[in-house]
Amino acid sequence: MPVPAELPPVGAAFLLTQLGTHAAMKFAERVSALDLTPPQVGVLRMIAGQPGLSQQNLAERLGMLPSKVVAFVDELEGRSLVTRTRSTRDRRVYELTLTEEGTELMAEIRSVAAEHEADFCRALTPDEHAQLRALLTRVAESHDLTPGVHPGYRIIR
Amino acid sequence: MPVPAELPPVGAAFLLTQLGTHAAMKFAERVSALDLTPPQVGVLRMIAGQPGLSQQNLAERLGMLPSKVVAFVDELEGRSLVTRTRSTRDRRVYELTLTEEGTELMAEIRSVAAEHEADFCRALTPDEHAQLRALLTRVAESHDLTPGVHPGYRIIR
DNA sequence: TATTGTTATACTCTATAACTATA
């Protein structure tokens, strides 16, 4: 029986890929308790941060296809979390805003995200946690990542 | 026009998700120069580390569906990177090994992975790079992640 | 009867592009 060869040492980039996927899966589990998926959370967060933006704007900022935005907004509007309001300036565009219910849900999302953060980094001391955040922020900046936007929404060609 | 509300502070867990996806995309770009996808690299790495393992074993270790393994091995065998050998002990199983060509390709993969690692962490000093790796390793261990196995291969139910 | 590898099928997901209404 052949002896297993040694696997190459694991680098930071691979650990990031592995942990990032794991973190995304755990976050998906948590927000599923609110009957939401991570992309829906992304949409709600963007509308919360830029109230009144159009579906085109939303698509562009999240790197989503406009046709996909329609489906998301349909769903969220049907659940009374988001409203479409015809713009008075240009009647082709809808201005998106959170309803009161949507705003309340955003508060719950923030609470869930805080729990997720604390649990995910539970192995670290507060100091180490801050160090990690600082190092990751530097790396993210060096790669020009848009703060708060998951690159998975992006259109890959 | 409404003033944009402030976005909540970005935590380490979200940075990990964001950076992890970005790292995976960059790695995919790099290995595409070798005409490989990241899951194919995962399969090759596993066979390199455990020569002679069966397709069932491979599926189990990578968390892949056995029917998917068939397609991967078909492709890699067709490219003369991997060989299927009937086990003499149990003629139902195939023993998977890398060909000489496959072994050479693995060396190139390791070289590409090293470049990827260096480029991805280029914003950090060697000390910081080591710190980051140490912190990520601790977090990964605290979540019982299998070293070297991407959780994206896993079956989600 | 159980297990390995394989194949076929049904299902989901998603990108593309056609369509409407407004400009």
Place this chain on the structure above:
DNA sequence: TATAGTTATAGAGTATAACAATA
């Protein structure tokens, strides 16, 4: 003519379960 939003469709990808060979 160009753009915002919508819808329909075709293509890719994938999980499930049926199947053949061997145990």
